[in-house]
Structure formats: structure tokens, C-alpha cells
Amino acid sequence: MPTRARNVSAIALRLPQRAELWLFDCGEGTQHQFLRSDLKSSQISRIFITHVHGDHIFGLMGLLASCGLAGSVDRIDLYGPPGLDEYLRACTRYSQTHFSYPIKVHTVKPGLVFEDEAFTVYCGPLKHRVPAFGYRVVEKDRAGHFDVAKAAALGIPSGPIYGKLKRGDRVTLPDGREINGAELCGSPEIGRKFVYCTDTIYCDEAVELAQDADLLIHEATFAHQDAELAYQRLHSTSTMAAQVALTAQVKQLIMTHFSPRYAPGNTLQLKDLLEEARAIFPQTDMAHDFLAYDVPRRQSAEVATGVAVRV
Numbered sequence: 588m589p590t591r592a593r594n595v596s597a598i599a600l601r602l603p604q605r606a607e608l609w610l611f612d613c614g615e616g617t618q619h620q621f622l623r624s625d626l627k628s629s630q631i632s633r634i635f636i637t638h639v640h641g642d643h644i645f646g647l648m649g650l651l652a653s654c655g656l657a658g659s660v661d662r663i664d665l666y667g668p669p670g671l672d673e674y675l676r677a678c679t680r681y682s683q684t685h686f687s688y689p690i691k692v693h694t695v696k697p698g699l700v701f702e703d704e705a706f707t708v709y710c711g712p713l714k715h716r717v718p719a720f721g722y723r724v725v726e727k728d729r730a731g732h733f734d735v736a737k738a739a740a741l742g743i744p745s746g747p748i749y750g751k752l753k754r755g756d757r758v759t760l761p762d763g764r765e766i767n768g769a770e771l772c773g774s775p776e777i778g779r780k781f782v783y784c785t786d787t788i789y790c791d792e793a794v795e796l797a798q799d800a801d802l803l804i805h806e807a808t809f810a811h812q813d814a815e816l817a818y819q820r821l822h823s824t825s826t827m828a829a830q831v832a833l834t835a836q837v838k839q840l841i842m843t844h845f846s847p848r849y850a851p852g853n854t855l856q857l858k859d860l861l862e863e864a865r866a867i868f869p870q871t872d873m874a875h876d877f878l879a880y881d882v883p884r885r886q887s888a889e890v891a892t893g894v895a896v897r898v
Contacts, residue, residue, distance in 0.1 A: 588642065588847060589614075589615065589616065590847050590850065592850070592875075592876075593845070593875070593876055594614065594615075594616050594617075594620055594876055595614030595615055595616070595642040595643070595645075595646075596612040596614045596642055596643050596785065596843070596844060597610060597611070597612050597613050597614050597617040597620065597646065598610070598611040598612065598783060598804060598843075599611075599626055600724065600781060601626075602705075602706070603726075606630055607630055607632050608626060608627070608630045608631045608632065609631075609632065609633045609634070609635065609724070610631055610633070610634045610635070611634075611635045611637070611722060611783045612635075612636060612637055612643040612644070612785070613634060613636070613643070613644060613646045613647040613650055614641075614642050614643055614644070614645060614646050615641070615642070615645035615646045616646055617646035617647075617649075617650050618646060618649050618650040618653050620876065620877075621650075623877070624877055628650065628653065628654055628657070628659075628660075629654070629657065629659035629660055631650075631654065631660065631663060632662070632663060632664065633663065633664045633665075633666065633701070634647070634663060634664075634665050634666070635666045635667070635708070635710075635722050635783075636665065636666065636667030636668070636671055637667075637668075637713070637719050637720055637721065637722070637783070637785055637786065638667075638668055638715060638717050638718060638719035638720070638786060639667070639668060639670050639671060639674060639717060640717065640786065643785075643786075644671075644674065647675070648675070648678045648679075648682070648684065651663065651675075651686065651690065652684050652686075654688070655685075655686045655687045655688055656687075658687060660688050661688060662688055662689045662690070662691070663688070663689075663690050663691075664690075664691045664693060664701075665690060665691065665692045665693065666692075666693045666695050666700055666701070666708075666710075666722075667692070667693075667694070667695060667720075668694070668695065668717075668718040668719065668720055669694055669718060670718075671692060671694070672692040672694065675690075675692060695710045695720055696710075697710060697711050697712055697720075698710070700722075704727075705726065705727055706724060706725065706726055706727065707724075707725045707727070708722060708723070708724050708725075709722070709723040709725070709796070710722050710723070710796075711723070711792050711793075711795060711796040712792050713784060713785075713786070713787030713790060713792060713793060714787050714788050714790040714792070714821055715786045715787050715788070715821045715822075716820070716821050719785075719786055719787060721782065721783060721784035721785070721787070721792075721793060721796045721797075722782070722783045722796075723780065723781070723782045723796050723797075723800070724780070724781040724782075725778060725779075725780050726778035726779045726780070727778050728775050728776065728777055728778045729775065729776040729778070730753055730754055730755050730768075730769075730772045730775055730776075731772040731773030731774045731775050731776060732772065732773040733749070733752065733753040733771060733772050734771050734772070734773070735749075737771055738752065738771055741766070743760065743766060748760075751768060752766065752768035752771055752772075753768065753772065754768060755767075755768045755769040755772055756768045776884055777884060777885040779801045779802075779882045779883075779884060779885075780799060780800040780801050780802075781800065781801065781802050781804075781882060782796055782797045782800040782802070782803045782804070782837070783804045784796065784797065784803065784804070784805045784806065784831070785804075785805065785806035785843070785844050786806055786808075786821070786822055786844065787806065787821070787822070787823060788817060788818065788821045788822060788823055788827065789823055789827035789830060789831060793805070793831050793835075794831055794834045794835045795835075797831055797832070797835035797837055798835050798836070799835070799836055799837065800835065800837040800838065801837070801838045801839065801882050801883070801885070802837070802838070802839050802841065802880065802882050803831070803832050803835070803837040803839070803840050803841070804840075804841045804842075804843060804874070805823065805828040805831055805832065805840060805841075805842060805843075806822060806823050806828065806842070806843060806844035807823055807824065807825040807827070807828040807842035807843070807844065807845060807860055807864065808820075808822035808823060808824075808844055808845060808846050809822060809823070809824045809825070809846055810824060810825060810849065810855050810859060810860050810863065811824050811825060811826045811863050812855070813846075813848075814826075822844075824863075825842060825860035825861070825863040825864040826863050826864065826867055828840065828842050828864060828871075829863070829864040829865075829866075829867035829868040829871060830867060830868075832868045832870075832871070833867055833868045837870075838870065839870050839872070839880075840864070840868055840870060840871045840872070841871075841872050841873070841874050841878075841880065842860070842861070842864060842871065842872075842873050842874065843873070843874035845857055845860065845873075857873060860873070861873050
């Protein structure tokens with residue numbers, strides 16, 4: 588539930604080299620959080636919903652309606668479990684809302700749910716009280732920096748040939764020489780992996796989804812001492828989230844979705860959950876509203892522009 592210090596679930600992924608945002612969950616008040624952040628709702632192109640509990644979808648209709656009134660969105664694709672399409676149809680019918688832009692609802696099932704030239708998105712089942720899915724976004728590897736000066740020194744004419752060489756292809760020039768594009772490119776840029784798992788108790792499916800992720804965002808509703816509540820309500824403890832990260836060998840864990848019972852002044856506080864998780868997986872941080880995290884590339888000095896933001 589929302590508190591004075593924290594809103595409910597919504598994570599925005601800012602994509603590199605695109606004026607585009609992908610949103611993961613859309614709890615109540617998400618559009619207000621956009622207004623308080625440096626994000627632009629006009630850049631939302633895809634929304635991925637994990638499950639249809641209110642703290643993950645009650646902000647969806649308001650956000651979609653506002654985007655339509657602003658007239659700044661061309662299209663939004665929605666991905667989520669069975670029931671999401673029915674929920675939206677009921678909301679639009681009873682509120683008499685009419686969108687001025689196309690909305691497409693994709694009912695997901697485990698496996699590939701989206702792919703384009705730069706990214707793939709997979710989903711996997713989690714263990715919660717209703718059908719719930721985690722999402723895995725994989726950026727495709729890219730060829731390293733193309734050395735234009737070296738190509739020119741070899742007498743390679745510019746034009747379509749450069750495009751093939753940049754991809755690392757072998758090209759035969761008009762004079763009969765065969766050029767290996769890989770020799771004109773730097774080290775490949777390894778694609779980054781972002782995984783979002785909530786709501787769920789610890790499960791093998793979450794570990795599988797999170798394998799080798801550069802960033803795992805995982806719920807940690809309860810402290811370790813409240814594990815019995817976690818089992819009853821099918822949520823994770825801080826130690827469960829850390830165990831997923833450790834077993835999946837991720838690079839960075841950010842925990843979120845905390846119970847209000849750990850607010851300042853209580854016996855157990857959020858800092859205690861962080862200590863519990865770090866005892867198992869030291870590369871752990873805690874989300875707070877408007878947190879931004881830059882996902883770094885592997886084997887590259889380039890700083891990523893893919894930003895995960897808790898809004």
C-alpha cells in the first residue's frame with residue numbers, strides 16, 4: 588500500500604538511443620509520479636503488467652486516459668496475464684473513456700513476448716496468489732566501433748559496403764580483395780539484461796528468469812523474521828530476494844515492494860532488510876521513489892543510457 592514516503596509499483600526502463608520508455612507495472616498514482624520526475628509519459632510505447640492486483644494496475648486507466656488527452660502518444664502495446672484485456676474493457680465501458688490512439692493488449696504466456704532489432708523480452712511464471720509473470724529484457728549484442736580511418740586507409744569505398752563491414756561481415760571488393768569486417772571493428776558491445784520479478788515467493792522460475800542478469804529488480808515484502816507471513820501471502824523476504832540473485836549470478840540486485848510495517852520508528856526498518864540481503868548478496872540496494880540506475884555495459888567503458896527508475 589502507498590505511504591507518505593513511497594508509492595506503489597511502477598518501474599520505467601529508458602532505452603538506449605531511443606526516445607522511448609517501457610513501463611513495468613502501473614500502480615495507483617503513476618501518472619502523478621511522472622509529473623514529479625524527469626520522465627515523459629509521451630515516450631511510453633510498451634507497458635508490461637506482472638499481475639492484476641490493484642497495487643500494480645490501479646494507475647493504468649488514468650495514465651492511458653491522460654496520454655490520450657495530451658495527444659502525444661502514437662500507440663501503446665500492453666502485455667500482461669489473462670484478465671488484463673477484460674479489466675481494461677470494463678474500465679473503458681463504465682467510465683465512457685475513448686482513447687484517441689491505438690492500444691493493443693497482448694496476453695502473455697511463458698516464453699518470448701516481444702522482439703525487434705535491438706531487444707527481446709521474455710516472461711516466466713512466478714508463484715503468487717493469482718497468475719503472475721516476471722519479465723526479462725535482453726539487449727542484443729552489437730558490433731564494436733567501426734574504424735572508418737582504417738577502412739579509408741585500405742582504400743575501401745564508402746557506401747553500403749561500410750554497413751556490411753560494421754556488422755562484421757566479409758566483403759569482396761571490386762578489385763577482388765576480401766575484407767573481414769570483424770578486423771575493422773572493436774570488441775563487440777555485450778547486450779545488457781534487465782529482469783523484473785514481483786510478486787512472488789522464492790521459486791526456481793524466478794532464478795531461471797534472472798540468470799546472469801546485469802540488473803535484477805525483485806520484491807522483498809517482508810523481513811527474514813516474518814518468513815511465515817511471506818509463505819502465507821506468497822511474497823518474498825529480503826533473504827529470498829538475495830538468494831535468487833546469488834543463485835542466478837546476477838550483477839546487481841535492487842529490492843522493492845516493501846511492507847509498510849518496516850517504516851521509520853518501528854522495531855524493524857528497511858535498513859534491516861538491506862543488511863539481511865547484503866549478508867547473502869553484497870551487491871544489493873533498495874529502491875526508493877525516483878531512484879535512477881544506469882546499467883553498465885560489460886567489457887566496455889561506455890556508460891549505458893538504459894535507466895531503470897522506480898516511479
